[in-house]
Amino acid sequence: MPxxxxSMNALRRSGDELADATVAALFDRGDTGTFNTLMRYVSVVGAPLPDGLPEVAREYLAATSAPPSWVDWEEMERARLFFVDNNVHVATALSFASMPACYLVPHVAKLLSATHGLDYPSTRMAATGQFTVYLMRPDAFEAGSRFIPAAQKVRLLHASIRHHLTRENRWDRAALGVPICQEDMIGGQMFFSLLVLDSLHRLGIHMSTEGAEAYYYAWRVVGAMLGVDQDAVPATLEEARAFLDLYMIRHMGPSPEGVRLTRQLIDLYEEVVPGTLLDPIVPALIRYLVGDTGADWLEVPSGGWDTIVRIVPHLLGVLESIEDSSPLGAWALDRLGHLTTVFELSSLTRGRVMHYAIPESLRKEYGVPNGPARTGRWTPPGAVLSP
Known part of the structure; x- marks a missing residue:
């Protein structure tokens, strides 16, 4: 669809009717604390719902307990194998491109500062990484898996932020539309799917068209389970490109929140990487993947490593040659990728399962000033996020 x-402005006026109604009922009845407490014990598919869970919550969980009926399971298996083959590269793209790209949208950066939990990048990165790993497991939609409960809780988390900002009159709906609106949810879906594929390309990772399409398809399934209107979601990579380019031109720009969140993110990555010798590669890789304009807006440091990091695609190309020419090498690299991903998640989560909860209040200092919706926006011709 064009x-x-x-059409984008229309998407800014819509939220998620089912989740919004559920959250409103929970707050109106004073059941939010009870829901959060009880839902900490519901983290796998098939677990019995605890006694005392509000009826409106039971109805929501029943309505969202299964993936969409239209899911092509062969395509989902192709997506899983794509992830297995590229898990380290996907994790790199999520960490150094997708997350900073979120911070390049000023009103999204404000939203990510709206709760105490999302103010800390380790929490958000751990939750995002864990969510992706849950999705790409063979049993993601079977009894005992953690993906569907995580998706149900994330959807309510988004609805609760919409509820707070709207009820407390802390969001300029006339200028910005509905908080976490359909346009922004689709934009986020593009950041975690198409932008990841773009980043893999920039890193020199060779992908088949079928693999790329399958990975994008998996995130369409995710979007549907997070309340994204599938009639508005790009169905193909070509349509996704058109949406993402227009979304970026409409909204991306500098903001103090984006700068602060990026600084926290860089500090986090430098803390996770042992020692200090490789610290400069963190901002260099972000700058390489998001481009100089976006990196300047986020005040990502620039230095000598900006040139050195450009050899990364060549190094990855050597590893791919080993993988293609040797079954043993392919097995070893897959195991290394798995262990690297596990190590990264363990470092971020401290070995804990991440829990999602409905925030009962937002940060008191959070606010959105009344004013033009697109002050300081970038309006270049053509595609963006390239140096």
């Missing part, structure tokens, strides 16, 4: 300023 995307225009008018």
């Amino acid at each position: 995307y225009t300023e008018a």
